[in-house]
Amino acid sequence: MTPTVRPPGTAEALPREAYVSQENFERELERVFYSTWQYAGHVSELPAAGSFKRFAVGAADVLVVRAADGRINALHNVCRHRGSQLVSDDTGTCKRALTCHYHGWAYNHDGSLRGAPRMGDGFDKHQFGLRRAHIEIWNGCIFVHLGDGTPVPVRESLADVVWPYADLDRAKVAEIATYEVETNWKICWENALECYHCAINHPELVRVFDQDGDAGGADGGADYVYFVNPLLGDSLSVTRSGHLESKVLFECTTPVDEARGFFQWHTSTFEMVGSPDCIAVTSYTPLAPDRTRITQTFLVPEKAAAGKDYEPAVLFELHKLAREQDNQLCTSVQRGVRNPAYVPGPFNDIYEVENLRFLDVYWKLMADGPERA
Numbered sequence: 432m433t434p435t436v437r438p439p440g441t442a443e444a445l446p447r448e449a450y451v452s453q454e455n456f457e458r459e460l461e462r463v464f465y466s467t468w469q470y471a472g473h474v475s476e477l478p479a480a481g482s483f484k485r486f487a488v489g490a491a492d493v494l495v496v497r498a499a500d501g502r503i504n505a506l507h508n509v510c511r512h513r514g515s516q517l518v519s520d521d522t523g524t525c526k527r528a529l530t531c532h533y534h535g536w537a538y539n540h541d542g543s544l545r546g547a548p549r550m551g552d553g554f555d556k557h558q559f560g561l562r563r564a565h566i567e568i569w570n571g572c573i574f575v576h577l578g579d580g581t582p583v584p585v586r587e588s589l590a591d592v593v594w595p596y597a598d599l600d601r602a603k604v605a606e607i608a609t610y611e612v613e614t615n616w617k618i619c620w621e622n623a624l625e626c627y628h629c630a631i632n633h634p635e636l637v638r639v640f641d642q643d644g645d646a647g648g649a650d651g652g653a654d655y656v657y658f659v660n661p662l663l664g665d666s667l668s669v670t671r672s673g674h675l676e677s678k679v680l681f682e683c684t685t686p687v688d689e690a691r692g693f694f695q696w697h698t699s700t701f702e703m704v705g706s707p708d709c710i711a712v713t714s715y716t717p718l719a720p721d722r723t724r725i726t727q728t729f730l731v732p733e734k735a736a737a738g739k740d741y742e743p744a745v746l747f748e749l750h751k752l753a754r755e756q757d758n759q760l761c762t763s764v765q766r767g768v769r770n771p772a773y774v775p776g777p778f779n780d781i782y783e784v785e786n787l788r789f790l791d792v793y794w795k796l797m798a799d800g801p802e803r804a
């Protein structure tokens with residue numbers, strides 16, 4: 432596939448190579464995942480000094496680590512001695528230092544080199560701190576950016592997002608569900624961008640979610656979309672019952688019956704669905720042209736106690752069910768697009784408008800030219 436700008440006036444899906452080609456996949460890693468902000472986790476996953484979480488995509492591997500001063504650092508997971516991967520666990524706590532298992536170089540939580548056994552008098556440890564990636568925290572969500580240069584700050588890109596839950600630094604992760612799905616990451620995202628498929632594939636969801644609803648909110652511009660999540664009747668949450676399923680609710684800037692947010696950021700393939708009782712964050716990690724890890728992170732208010740204030744099996748049920756239904760759909764699309772008979776079809780110009788916006792973002796990122804933030 433020769434990267435180019437989406438031809439004006441065309442409104443159809445991507446060509447087959449975009450979903451199956453290893454060469455295109457590697458270009459995507461460079462142009463999208465190593466060059467844009469990516470969601471790496473929530474601040475509550477790093478509760479203490481030394482808490483860390485790995486964010487790995489393609490060959491890149493970064494540790495987000497909380498230091499003693501409370502700051503969270505993004506450090507490339509590569510020892511500055513001979514390049515060993517420093518940490519292989521996905522999460523954990525290193526009380527005093529990140530110590531390389533190979534020759535024992537030890538790094539502080541801010542990445543500075545603390546000690547390097549027997550390196551001799553002329554060795555200047557200040558020259559060998561871990562390399563840093565860009566990091567920014569937006570409303571409790573940790574974003575990392577692996578590119579060189581200075582990216583446009585997340586808060587600047589998302590300045591117009593009026594999210595009804597403004598203090599998610601104080602939320603906590605109640606549960607993380609991961610799925611490895613045999614499909615291309617863009618098929619997942621394209622599926623998430625439209626509800627044309629909802630009526631016949633999500634019978635439980637459409638009992639509470641109004642796919643034709645206009646619940647207000649705002650158009651997020653070219654790179655993202657956010658709006659008030661349109662629910663049916665007196666539904667207040669994305670739960671099987673439509674009722675709030677927790678006794679402890681998030682503080683919100685709008686009345687509870689309007690506090691439903693839906694936000695998708697195209698360049699980062701990051702999605703948040705917010706209700707007063709639960710906020711579901713979904714992110715996508717490409718593993719291969721035909722394999723994607725999908726992560727659903729369920730946030731609840733920090734004071735909400737599982738089993739007492741809410742039942743996880745009830746509160747997260749509909750989100751998980753819809754995810755599993757979507758996973759089946761995405762797998763099926765991958766099987767179809769790898770068929771040599773596949774030719775791109777037209778988008779629906781009412782229900783699939785966001786898909787076109789994503790394609791514009793995608794083509795722009797993939798086009799030849801200077802790197803973008």
Ligand code: FES
Pocket residue numbers: 510511512513514515531532533534535536
């Ligand atoms: S490679 Fe890490 S200490 Fe040698």
Ligand SMILES: [Fe+2]
Pocket residue numbers: 622628629633753756757
């Ligand atoms: Fe769906």
